[in-house]
Amino acid sequence: MKSYRKELxxxxxxxRAFINITRQVTACLGESGVAEGLVLVNAMHITAxxxxxxxxxxxxxxxxxxxxxxxxxxxxxxYNHNQTGEDNADAHLxxxxxxxxxVVAVTAGKLDFGPWEQIFYxxxxxxxxxxxxxxxxxxxxQRPALVSIALQRGxxxxxxxxxxxxxxxxxKPAALPRAHPQSKASLWSGL
Amino acid sequence: MKSYRKELxxxxxxxRAFINITRQVTACLGESGVAEGLVLVNAMHITAxxxxxxxxxxxxxxxxxxxxxxxxxxxxxxYNHNQTGEDNADAHLxxxxxxxxxVVAVTAGKLDFGPWEQIFYxxxxxxxxxxxxxxxxxxxxQRPALVSIALQRGxxxxxxxxxxxxxxxxxKPAALPRAHPQSKASLWSGL
Amino acid sequence: MKSYRKELxxxxxxxRAFINITRQVTACLGESGVAEGLVLVNAMHITAxxxxxxxxxxxxxxxxxxxxxxxxxxxxxxYNHNQTGEDNADAHLxxxxxxxxxVVAVTAGKLDFGPWEQIFYxxxxxxxxxxxxxxxxxxxxQRPALVSIALQRGxxxxxxxxxxxxxxxxxKPAALPRAHPQSKASLWSGL
Numbered sequence: 278m279k280s281y282r283k284e285l286x287x288x289x290x291x292x293r294a295f296i297n298i299t300r301q302v303t304a305c306l307g308e309s310g311v312a313e314g315l316v317l318v319n320a321m322h323i324t325a326x327x328x329x330x331x332x333x334x335x336x337x338x339x340x341x342x343x344x345x346x347x348x349x350x351x352x353x354x355x356y357n358h359n360q361t362g363e364d365n366a367d368a369h370l371x372x373x374x375x376x377x378x379x380v381v382a383v384t385a386g387k388l389d390f391g392p393w394e395q396i397f398y399x400x401x402x403x404x405x406x407x408x409x410x411x412x413x414x415x416x417x418x419q420r421p422a423l424v425s426i427a428l429q430r431g432x433x434x435x436x437x438x439x440x441x442x443x444x445x446x447x448x449k450p451a452a453l454p455r456a457h458p459q460s461k462a463s464l465w466s467g468l
Numbered sequence: 469m470k471s472y473r474k475e476l477x478x479x480x481x482x483x484r485a486f487i488n489i490t491r492q493v494t495a496c497l498g499e500s501g502v503a504e505g506l507v508l509v510n511a512m513h514i515t516a517x518x519x520x521x522x523x524x525x526x527x528x529x530x531x532x533x534x535x536x537x538x539x540x541x542x543x544x545x546x547y548n549h550n551q552t553g554e555d556n557a558d559a560h561l562x563x564x565x566x567x568x569x570x571v572v573a574v575t576a577g578k579l580d581f582g583p584w585e586q587i588f589y590x591x592x593x594x595x596x597x598x599x600x601x602x603x604x605x606x607x608x609x610q611r612p613a614l615v616s617i618a619l620q621r622g623x624x625x626x627x628x629x630x631x632x633x634x635x636x637x638x639x640k641p642a643a644l645p646r647a648h649p650q651s652k653a654s655l656w657s658g659l
Numbered sequence: 660m661k662s663y664r665k666e667l668x669x670x671x672x673x674x675r676a677f678i679n680i681t682r683q684v685t686a687c688l689g690e691s692g693v694a695e696g697l698v699l700v701n702a703m704h705i706t707a708x709x710x711x712x713x714x715x716x717x718x719x720x721x722x723x724x725x726x727x728x729x730x731x732x733x734x735x736x737x738y739n740h741n742q743t744g745e746d747n748a749d750a751h752l753x754x755x756x757x758x759x760x761x762v763v764a765v766t767a768g769k770l771d772f773g774p775w776e777q778i779f780y781x782x783x784x785x786x787x788x789x790x791x792x793x794x795x796x797x798x799x800x801q802r803p804a805l806v807s808i809a810l811q812r813g814x815x816x817x818x819x820x821x822x823x824x825x826x827x828x829x830x831k832p833a834a835l836p837r838a839h840p841q842s843k844a845s846l847w848s849g850l
Contacts, residue, residue, distance in 0.1 A: 278469050278660050278798045280695040282766050313471040314605055315508060317697060317762050321773025323712045329568055330514045330560055335548035339557050340564075343539065348725065357717035366721050369712055373722075373757055375564055377711050380508050380571055380762055382603035384473050389601060391512025410771060412764035414696055414797065415605065416469045469660050504662040505796055506699060520759050521705045521751055526739035530748050531755075534730065566755055571699050571762055573794035575664050580792060582703025606796065607660050 281309035281413040284321070289403035292350075295337045296398045298327075298409065302381075303388060305411045312386045314415015318396060319378035321408040324368035326375035326399035344371045344401075368401035375399045383415055472500035472604040475512070480594035483541075486528045487589040489518075489600065493572075494579060496602045503577045505606015509587060510569035512599040515559035517566035517590035535562045535592075559592035566590045574606055663691035663795040666703070671785035674732075677719045678780040680709075680791065684763075685770060687793045694768045696797015700778055701760035703790040706750035708757035708781035726753045726783075750783035757781045765797055 283305050285298060302318055318327050330336070348370035353359045356366030379396060382389035398409055474496050476489060493509055509518050521527070539561035544550045547557030570587060573580035589600055665687050667680060684700055700709045712718070730752035735741045738748030761778060764771035780791055 278696070280766075280797070282764065282771070314469070315506070315603070315697070317764055319762075319764070321776065323773075323775050328564065330564070331549075333549060333552065335551055336557060336560055338548045339561065343561055347538070347729070357720045358713075358715060360717055361715065366718060369718055370721065370725055373710065373712070376567065376758065378762060380510075380569060382473065382508055382510070382601055384471075384603070389473070389603065391514070391599060391601075393514050394512065408773060410764055410773075412697070412766070412771065415471070505660070506697070506794070519755065521755070522740075524740060524743065526742055527748060527751055529739045530752065534752055538729070567758065571701075571760060573664065573699055573701070573792055575662075575794070580664070580794065582705075582790060582792075584705050585703065606662070 278414055279309065279311055279314075279417060281305065281311065281411075283308070283411045285398075285409040285411065286406060287398055287400065287403075287409065288406045289400045292401070292403055293341060294398075294400045294403055295340065296400070297332050297395055298398050299388075299395045302396050302411055306383060306386070306388060306413060309413045310417055311383055311413050311415040312418040314383045314413060316381045316383055316388065317378060317410070317412045318381070319410050319412075320372070320398070321410050323377075324365050324372055324402035325407055325409075326372045326377060326401070327379055327396065327409060328375045328399055329379050329381075329394050329396055331393055332395045332397075340375075344374060347371070347374060365402040371401045372399070383413070386418070469605055470500065470502055470505075470608060472496065472502065472602075474499070474602045476589075476600040476602065477597060478589055478591065478594075478600065479597045480591045483592070483594055484532060485589075485591045485594055486531065487591070488523050488586055489589050490579075490586045493587050493602055497574060497577070497579060497604060500604045501608055502574055502604050502606040503608055505574045505604060507572045507574055507579065508569060508601070508603045509572070510601050511563070511589070512601050514568075515556050515563055515593035516598055516600075517563045517568060517588075517592070518570055518600060519566045519588055519590055520570050520572075520585050521588060522584055523586045523588075531566075535565060538562070538565060556593040562592045563590070574604070660796055661691065661693055661696075661798060663687065663693065663793075665690070665793045667780075667791040667793065668788060669780055669782065669785075669791065670788045671782045674783070674785050675723060676780075676782045676785055677722070678782070679714050679777055680780050681770075681777045684778050684793055688765060688768070688770060688795060691795045692799055693765055693795050693797040694799055696765045696795060698763045698765055698770065699760060699792070699794045700763070701792050702754070702780070703792050705759075706747050706754055706784035707789055707791075708754045708759060708779075708783070709761055709791060710757045710779055710781055711761050711763075711776050712779060713775055714777045714779075722757075726756060729753070729756060747784040753783045754781070765795070 285301050287296065289296070302316065306316060320327050348367045350367045353364045353366070358366035358369065381396070400407070476492050478487065480487070489509070493507065497507060511518050539558045541558045544555045544557070549557035549560065572587070591598070667683050669678065671678070680700070684698065688698060702709050730749045732749045735746045735748070740748035740751065763778070782789070
């Protein structure tokens with residue numbers, strides 16, 4: 278079993294924002310070389326979310342409005358948590374609605390997604406540096422059974438055809454582009 | 469590490485529905501042969517959920533009523549997302565409350581469930597074909613340590629008793645019945 | 660791939676409570692010996708949650724008040740589920756907001772957490788014995804590549820320095836303290 282770990286960093290200029298991080302997670306999967314397994318993507322901070330939904334700015338506006346109705350930021354005095362000197366109690370509530378993490382299947386070296394699935398970082402108390410963890414576990418593409426048996430039995434170096442086969446199977450996926458500038462972000466100036 | 473993948477397909481006659489998919493997921497686990505690991509079950513569409521709760525029709529009615537109060541379908545014009553020509557913005561919101569996915573432990577070849585846990589597909593924008601992904605990773609039942617050592621040291625063919633033991637351990641679980649007709653579904657005619 | 664399973668038991672004196680279980684899960688991870696992998700922690704009952712947030716009693720009060728507003732316990736007759744003789748329909752709803760499970764990365768033998776992440780058991784229908792499942796899958800710490808190659812090629816017993824290295828790498832983490840008395844709990848007397 279192989280494992281891979283990377284932190285993605287964010288600092289949103291507004292209190293709240295939704296940022297599409299699908300390309301960054303795809304790049305992590307390419308770096309990991311994992312072909313079959315699971316990807317965990319989670320907010321490392323408790324006033325932020327990672328969730329999967331649609332990359333459509335109208336919907337992001339609807340989420341913003343809906344979450345403000347379910348857990349309003351103002352008046353900050355309505356929350357006991359804010360008596361500690363914080364003003365972000367609402368962010369702790371919003372994050373529970375949208376979730377901390379997603380787990381995504383990896384199949385044949387790709388995120389195993391339906392047609393519209395995109396991964397988002399949901400920020401509810403931004404304007405400071407915060408992190409998302411990408412953890413990938415799984416296997417590289419498996420050797421064909423024949424090659425595996427030949428090697429185990431110590432029959433000497435595999436024949437050319439087999440060697441090519443091993444090289445093909447064990448090759449890590451070509452490096453994908455590294456973390457990209459955020460392709461798209463829906464930002465709201467904080468209250 | 470072994471991995472297994474299957475898509476389950478749904479087309480509900482109503483806009484919203486809850487469908488118990490526990491038997492289908494159990495059948496997938498049987499097909500996979502995995503004895504120790506994790507099962508990921510996720511909606512592949514962003515207006516549907518997979519969640520674990522009780523198979524009780526009164527509760528499903530309560531969920532339906534509660535989700536409609538939290539994120540009403542009508543008036544469709546209240547959502548910016550619906551300006552794109554869609555009428556399903558509420559479904560994107562309801563899905564966040566109920567969740568995209570569940571991760572279930574596999575222990576001794578079974579879904580490691582408490583007494584009332586059942587897996588549901590939650591449809592919030594149906595009347596079209598949609599999918600759920602079942603991804604399973606883990607190991608077959610492990611060989612006993614003694615047999616494993618004997619084989620590694622190349623001591624020749626194992627003794628009959630050991631051979632039987634290996635056969636016993638390496639046998640895949642007997643095939644479970646394939647995907648069943650949906651055992652039970654709570655449907656609501658869409659607005 | 661190694662796997663580990665443990666049940667944590669709870670019986671809260673009040674209907675609703677939040678209990679920090681981070682130390683118990685950390686102890687499970689120590690017992691498992693897993694260095695790289697994933698931990699799944701889930702409620703085994705469908706009127707309880709496992710979630711990750713802040714260990715701050717003011718926030719827990721805010722969650723309690725907010726969840727009661729979103730899904731009130733009284734009047735119990737407002738829920739169809741309660742016509743079955745239950746009075747806990749609200750608990751099934753609250754659990755969906757807070758979630759059934761968390762998946763946490765394991766890196767270098769530790770829960771791979773951001774600065775304030777703590778795991779909580781959220782009880783919404785207590786005063787009886789209920790369980791949480793901890794399932795861990797992953798690998799022990801890997802041998803360094805050099806040692807691994809030497810062993811595979813059958814070059815005889817490794818040199819002392821290498822042998823020490825193997826011992827170091829293969830040693831299970833020292834046993835951590837077993838499940839602790841609950842360090843902290845926020846309890847509300849049930850309605």
